[in-house]
Amino acid sequence: EAQVTQNPRYLITVTGKKLTVTCSQNMNHEYMSWYRQDPGLGLRQIYYSMNVEVTDKGDVPEGYKVSRKEKRNFPLILESPSPNQTSLYFCASSKAGTGGGEQYFGPGTRLTVT
């Protein structure tokens, strides 16, 4: 089954404790992206990757890091989480290398930072 998986699905952590949210896709897509979803703001792009070892900032990159060492994986790293990073996070992938066209979303990771 073609899918995007994220882990964990739910995470409660404390300010300053480094965490990683994993994302993996099995569709051989070049393009992968991370979004955060907040009420009234829709989905905002954090970082994206057009291929292995190619990453770039989206609209709200502050406080986040990413890496793309393998085509199928695109982890999101919060090195020192803060309460304003409490949000619902989605990973997505797309066949189109530029991110246009249909994007396939993972099930989401709900993060709470206290």
Add this chain to the structure above:
Amino acid sequence: QQQVKQSPQSLIVQKGGIPIINCAYENTAFDYFPWYQQFPGKGPALLIAIRPDVSEKKEGRFTISFNKSAKQFSLHIMDSQPGDSATYFCAASTGRRALTFGSGTRLQVQP
């Protein structure tokens, strides 16, 4: 700066009604306009999409109307059903950049 403005924030209709969700954009370079549907606890999924060379696209009960001169597009759901209750996001992109999403509309279809 929000490049895609979506309204209304929430919408309640009766079963069989025709909810309409509107979006307006600013960037005339946008050339792809999808709508995503999101159910509670799930990620968004592509519902229907249009390119600016056509004014309307229908897929089943879902229709996109596109007005290039006004820089607006809208989603119509014909004969709405309780199973259509979800959050709907419009979005836009150029061929070279990622999607810019609207703020979302929470639709509730009452039985």
